[in-house]
Amino acid sequence: MKAVVFEKSVRVEERGEPLPAPGDALVRPLLVGIASPDLAVIAGRVAFSGVLGHEFVGTVERVEADAAERKRWEGKRVVGTPWIPCAACELCSRGLSAQCQERRVLGLHRRDGCFADRFTIPAANLVEIPKAVSDEAAVFAGVIGGAVHAARIARFEGKPYVTVLGDGPTALITAQVLAKLNASVRVLGTNPEKFSLCEKWGIRHRPVSEVGKRRDQDVVVDCTGAAEGLELAMQLARPRGTVIARSAPAPVPLTGLVNSVKGVDLSPAVCNELHVVGAGAGSIRDGVEALARGAVDVASLISRKFRLGEAVEAIAWAKRPEALRVVMG
Structure with a gap:
């Protein structure tokens, strides 16, 4: 499968399909957004190497869980919270999982991201997208939640x-x-x-x-x-x-x-x-609900759309001062 990898520079390479761990979902991205944190990695302001990307809309292909969870998620169109808390520390026990100091973050910290043909994420992080909300709108759910x-x-x-x-x-x-x-x-x-x-x-x-x-x-x-x-x-x-x-x-x-x-x-x-x-990241569910109500206009914020294989060009475009959000899909 294709994956957009950062290791001193950005490149598109072929990698094996990731295997979901227990509780994880295997997701096929439909649309991914190139956001400022991704550019911060490339600029050397965030210490990360691996598959980039944390902002996505995708379809769940498989869930490594029981029959009820598989029925709940497989085939659904989703977005997801990119940070994955440890669920064991004091902050997590106090409901502050977004501030967990041991958290992993898709494409940003100790976890490969979503700029790939397939990626994995805990099913607990997913939020289903209503049919009335387009992929182009849903990709902004995390920003709206914030x-x-x-x-x-x-x-x-x-x-x-x-x-x-x-x-x-x-x-x-x-x-x-x-x-x-x-x-x-x-x-x-x-x-x-x-x-x-x-x-x-x-x-x-x-x-x-x-x-x-x-x-x-x-x-x-x-x-x-x-x-x-x-x-x-x-x-x-x-x-x-x-x-x-x-x-x-x-x-x-x-x-x-x-x-x-x-x-x-x-x-x-x-x-x-x-x-x-x-004010850090908010609830991505709040973002989905706001989109479902039609409370925010985001269609005008997409500057350009590229294919995943054009990631190097897409990222260069996203760095332009006039660019808002560049997406790949």
Whole structure:
């Protein structure tokens, strides 16, 4: 089978079909997304080598489980949570499996990913996709789930003023989710060509270079993943406002990140008593449910589609500043 492998560089190679362990499903991808964590691996910011990919829509071909589980999953169209917790540590026992320090993550940390003709994932990680939701929409379920998670952390009251920093898929989906919650949302980005989507959705937008720093925003969500973005977020938030750090290089344990620590000036957080909080990956089930309700427009976010065998070209395209989401299938 074909697999997209990263070992110092990206290549497409032939590999044997993986064998599912007990409890695992063998999945045939229908569509996979090239997301920023995949590019972080290639850039050397995430320590990983192996089959890339964590964002997928696929069909379950086989489950290594009892008859009931096989009937439940085989032949179903699914997405899945990419992190696989140890299920034995204190964090897992407290319901914090997404923060498990021993977790494996598809295509990012100690587990081969989904950029292949077949891959395995625990059946417990799967969520079935409703028939009304297309593959092109479902591939964004994880990003949408993270946006819903960030919205819950924000705890809106009234009609707050909200700024979203960034103009990639994470930022644009987060802005849509927050706008549905009666928030006055604006997006600040660096690529004006992407602002046409904000106009389509009725969301205000501005180049980040033109923004003032009046410290009047109730909530600022930083989706840039950069130290400069977090510093700007703290400069925009009102006293006792909320700053949500929405992006990191990848949803892996800190030991899996390379050179991720950069200096950030925290004096605005102290002087203005800001509530600064991280928002990692949310529930992929929340993302599927939001798609089923038609709550988020993601069809416009796919920039290009390639075949799996064209992965090297697809990844090069995904690195372009104007690219949103590049998919393979």
